Amino acid sequence: MGMKTFDQLDETLHYEELANGLKVYVLEKKGFNKTYATFTTHYGSVDNHFKPLGKDENVKVPDGIAHFLEHKLFEKEHGDVFQDFSKQGASANAFTTFNRTAYLFSTTGDVKKNLTTLIDFVQEPYFTEKTVEKEKGIIGQEIRMYDDNPDWRVYFGLIENMYHHHPVKIDIAGTEKSIAKITKDDLYECYETFYHPSNMILFIVGPVDAKDILSFVKDNQSQKTFKEKENIERFFDEEPQTVAKTKKVIEMTVQTPKCYMGYKEAAPNRQGKELMKHELSVNLLLEMMFGKSSPNYETLYEEGLIDQTFSFDYTEENGFGFSMLGGDTGSPDEFVERISGMVEDFKQHSIDEDSFDRARKKKIGAFLRSLNSPEFIANQFTRYAFNEMDLFDVIPVFESLTVRDVESVLQNHFKKEAMTVCQVQKKKS
């Protein structure tokens, strides 16, 4: 069992890797009512081409299957696990991202009972043809709900523009057509491959006794048997550095057009500290270029090209990475022209130390603020851990960044030829 203290943050993290490979982390949060736990597998929508555990042939599975599996894991022979949690005074949920599937609960009541429910339901799949069929109607409506959401459409449209082959361009939920093909055997095959304990992280945060919780989990796991752990082989087609499409317009029944633009990262294969440094550098640079206290923001706002919905972000995982900027705008084409012009202009001038320091302070403050949230800690810690990073390194890494780091991402990431645009425009009647 290990323990790490982060004095500056006044936090202590307890952890242990169990014999079956499961990594367990417990963060004690005194004074909180709520305990929040996530049980996450390193498996998401991009993992659609792989070698199933114990087999020789690679398979390609239908789009949307990781998300479908997430829905179906809640259903058991005795009924719905949601009910078990609510009987125990906990609320449960789950979500699927590009490369993670997380199951979670929060409770102010009996932590151990709910923890047992969480671990056991995720580790005991029960899929039947009948329940799989029933879910297709529900997920079909979930897909349609997103289809009607212009913010989702413009966000996803931009990612589609960026990638030629990488499955990050496939909608996490798939399509009504692709999920129609999913069978219970497909679900079992994905489950067996990706839900091995060695591919998973359990994170518990709340007013708990860490040692007690760790030994409780250990006990639960020692009573179960698992297959020998194997390395998971995932396959991805070679992805060119160029974007697949430079512009797309989606017509919807909206009054205000939406515009997102983004830059595709040329070499998204960093891990660990290097990835953290890169990610934080790009985000810091975006803050300097387009944050609310920047001259550019003021100009764009004054010109009426952006409003309160304007936001930006950079994200990178093993195999894909991109920055995006966007929001509602009256003039989507002008928006693109102005922003890309501002980026080019930024490259021409040296970076000013004052605005660098200010942006860094802002980012550190924002990070401290997010540590108020147990959800943030558990979800982000897990995401970082799957990429060999440590969430609690964020402040020291921010403090170690220099103007030179930011200059380097400015020249290397924000390249004109890596840019693409997606717009939602008012439907012509």
Add this chain to the structure above:
Amino acid sequence: MGKLGCRHNERGTYPMGIVNHKKTDLHGMTVHTIETKKYKTTSFILQVKEPINEKNVTKRALLAYVLQSGTKDFPSSKELRSALDDLYGATLNADLSKKGENQVISIRMEVANEKFLSNSEPVLDKAFHLLSQVLLAPALEGDVFKEGIVKKEKRSLKQQIESIYDDKMRYANKRLLEEMYDSEPYRLNVYGNGDEVDSISPKELFDYYQEVIRNDKIDLYVIGDISTDEMVDKVSKHFRFSKDRKEDETKAVNAADEKRISEVKEIFEEQDVQQGKLHMGYRTYTTYADDDYFALQVFNGIFGGFSHSKLFMNVREKESLAYYAASRFESHKGAVFVMSGIETANYEKAVKIIKEQHEEMKKGKITDSEFEQTKAMINNQVLETIDHPIGLSEVLYHNVVAGTNRSIEDWMEGIKKVTKDDVVAVAKKVTLDTIFFLKGAGTNGNENV
């Protein structure tokens, strides 16, 4: 309570276990302090309340955004934002909400607790100063708001109002309220009316602002690793109101819902959407201050508040008609709203199932496990909500809106005491008023290059 007590006209302390909440009245503003070591930040939440009304609704929305765009010392948005960044990325945002028939401006600020910063800087005093300036010393030009700021914020507000139409769930909800409350102030949208924005002049807005500062009910919540005495000291130093400030008591609204329903209103609208948005509005004749408020909470929980609720189980799990089928309630207007996204062709079927669930509850068809699970979940929800500074302030602010004095413990005790009979009694009061259905034509989102 301490040596400062004599300076202030009232200082009450709730007998608190879970939350250490103290109230101090200072020149017509109520300061609520909550001392806790849970957070790495200190939060300030200003709540400024007035009954929502046709005359001021749009001005008030605009005012919220103008206030957060500049102060006397930092007369532009850029300067104000830089000052916040220098305070270790303090956040400041103003927004609006409707609580019953009140339109509330909330100005929230959150600053890092200096003890977690490497070079501990005194950020708290600066934060108080900044926040007080946002409310009391706005950026002026001549004797009115700066025209440039007003102009920009008008454009932004118009865009915000328009964007409701673009989010079909929000749009359907807005339409439901307009139809259901067609002759009550609650029909008004909290962001105002798009066609009124342009005509508001900086002078007119400033006159209205002065009224707000003179007459509105103002509450300030300070939450974090703080000391009440110190905070009260700082507040009285930084927040100085003019002498003629006097809360306008006649403004308090607590109108009981008198409207009886003879026939359910059914409104259809067609748009090019892939999924129909079904919204149903019920009157409950129960609000926060009422004794059966807790029973209403439990009613809503069993009806559609959770994933074990009747709506979720029947509309989604049993019939696969929807991904979401839920209900929520509004504490101060006393309404329950149902929402679900369905195939347009399934309208009749979905409405029938939803109505049936309500009928079942009227007949007392509530299982022990539905009942117990719901109470456990509500309890859980309250405790979770107060783990977050904003959630905590919202829970406490209910008392201000309703004119009550309930502690968190009273709240939990209230839920505990609810019986099945109480829930059935509420179910019988709850009456469907209006159904709004946004029908789909089904070709939304065609792509072209």
